[in-house]
Amino acid sequence: MTAALRLVDVTVAYDRHPAVHHVSVEIPEGACTAIVGPNGAGKSTLLKAMVGLVRAVQGRIEFPRRTRAKIAYLPQQSDVDRTFPISVLDMVLLGRWHGIGAFGAAGAADIDGAMHAIDAVGLRGFEQRPLSTLSAGQFQRALFARMLLQDAEIILLDEPFNAIDARTTADLLALVRRWREDRRTVVCVLHDLDQVRANFPHALLMARELIAAGPTEQALTPANLLRARAMAESWDDTAGICHPSAAA
Amino acid sequence: MDFLWDFLFGPFVDHGFMRRALVACLALSTGSCTVGVFLILRRMSLMGDALAHALLPGAAIGFLLGGLSLPAMSAGGFVAGVATALLSGVVARFTSLREDASFAAAYLTALAAGVMIVSLKGSTVDLMHILFGSILAVDDLSLALVAATASITLLGMAAIYRPLVVECFNPGFLAAVGVRGSLYHYAFLALAVLNMVAAFQALGTLMALGLLLLPAVAASFWARQVVTMALVALPMAAMSGLVGLLISYHTSVPSGPAIVLVASLFYIASLLLGTNDSVRMRLAPPAHLQA
Numbered sequence: 001m002t003a004a005l006r007l008v009d010v011t012v013a014y015d016r017h018p019a020v021h022h023v024s025v026e027i028p029e030g031a032c033t034a035i036v037g038p039n040g041a042g043k044s045t046l047l048k049a050m051v052g053l054v055r056a057v058q059g060r061i062e063f064p065r066r067t068r069a070k071i072a073y074l075p076q077q078s079d080v081d082r083t084f085p086i087s088v089l090d091m092v093l094l095g096r097w098h099g100i101g102a103f104g105a106a107g108a109a110d111i112d113g114a115m116h117a118i119d120a121v122g123l124r125g126f127e128q129r130p131l132s133t134l135s136a137g138q139f140q141r142a143l144f145a146r147m148l149l150q151d152a153e154i155i156l157l158d159e160p161f162n163a164i165d166a167r168t169t170a171d172l173l174a175l176v177r178r179w180r181e182d183r184r185t186v187v188c189v190l191h192d193l194d195q196v197r198a199n200f201p202h203a204l205l206m207a208r209e210l211i212a213a214g215p216t217e218q219a220l221t222p223a224n225l226l227r228a229r230a231m232a233e234s235w236d237d238t239a240g241i242c243h244p245s246a247a248a
Numbered sequence: 249m250d251f252l253w254d255f256l257f258g259p260f261v262d263h264g265f266m267r268r269a270l271v272a273c274l275a276l277s278t279g280s281c282t283v284g285v286f287l288i289l290r291r292m293s294l295m296g297d298a299l300a301h302a303l304l305p306g307a308a309i310g311f312l313l314g315g316l317s318l319p320a321m322s323a324g325g326f327v328a329g330v331a332t333a334l335l336s337g338v339v340a341r342f343t344s345l346r347e348d349a350s351f352a353a354a355y356l357t358a359l360a361a362g363v364m365i366v367s368l369k370g371s372t373v374d375l376m377h378i379l380f381g382s383i384l385a386v387d388d389l390s391l392a393l394v395a396a397t398a399s400i401t402l403l404g405m406a407a408i409y410r411p412l413v414v415e416c417f418n419p420g421f422l423a424a425v426g427v428r429g430s431l432y433h434y435a436f437l438a439l440a441v442l443n444m445v446a447a448f449q450a451l452g453t454l455m456a457l458g459l460l461l462l463p464a465v466a467a468s469f470w471a472r473q474v475v476t477m478a479l480v481a482l483p484m485a486a487m488s489g490l491v492g493l494l495i496s497y498h499t500s501v502p503s504g505p506a507i508v509l510v511a512s513l514f515y516i517a518s519l520l521l522g523t524n525d526s527v528r529m530r531l532a533p534p535a536h537l538q539a
Contacts, residue, residue, distance in 0.1 A: 078418070084416060103407070130473075
């Protein structure tokens, strides 16, 4: 199996304390991978490192087959100011950023694509509505529409179904399945293990360090989950300096 | 009827300086509306105020070196404004001090330093002149400066419009697609400073922000989109300039406070009567719909 991206001994630290510690793993290409682990396990940090929003203090992240430009990323707590006066259509159109950039005009094809994406997430008729009038679920649908339009080969989702009702979750999971059928690479942070088992053939279990990776049933065994929980969430103020040999 | 004619148009027919001041105000309104709208949307109203005050020491040094010369004072003001914007950003980034606190500190320092410097060489009249503006000072050169500023602002805002909007409402997306949002933020700040420099001839450094901000705030009670907000703000700013100049002429008060007070009236009227979140909508909300 080819790797869509490869992490080699990646460590990301906040204030020198590692949030992701010596993680080496390959994310399979054209498949859906779930990242699972307790709170504070470094799941979000790992995604941010993949997008390039945080820098690894050690190790490297490789994209064997492509440039970084083809990544779509949905943060856990999106920093969208939902009071900002912008319409759903304009927001979704930003998904075409790599085509139209900061200065280009959105052509008929772009707007057509945005309308299709809005339709696909079940928001038909909402095109001209201001963002501020959307509910949390509708807003999440709009963000998915933007990602549809981004047409990215690698899609990173950070807890996309938090505080989202069952029906919206089911609709959005259907989009994830569509991406899988399109052979896109999806990496998704999730807490609901049943959701993971039902929709994600691959899983990656984190507890700051990598506990297990591979086919979901083999990675998420009770023993592995127990080990992940046992890895302290604590932030040890007296921790010594990590030497490469000690980690090996 | 003649009386009304004399009252409304006489000053502009009779006096070249009033005509120049009026054109300056109209040009100023054109450029500064979009800047004002974005100052509000970026929640930077108070920072804008601090920036306006920060022009003072720069203008004062210009005054010290060149007397009441427009190019010297404008250049000084622009340099001081941009320097303050950059410094406050740097201080906020590298210390735990919040950006609003660092702007407040910068503003107090700037105001004190500016008044000191002007007082060293000039008279109280000069100080009043710089603080509160004087329409008598609007000559052809200032007019050219204001017109150039308006043009640069409109072109500049058109150029950075999209990244600036995204930087306002979703900076994380901009970062994720690999665009340096701070670049556009600072370009916008430079345009804001430029507009305040242009405004301070007529309005004074203390009030330079008035024509930028008040019409935009007032417009937010009427319009819900960036473009419509700017379009609503524009006539209010222009009217504030016109009526303020007339009041200033007929009552011999400084032009800055007169213009800004008229803009305040627009703000208060919008606050009371506007269609969005106004007092009127709070007291007598329209009946809710079925779905």
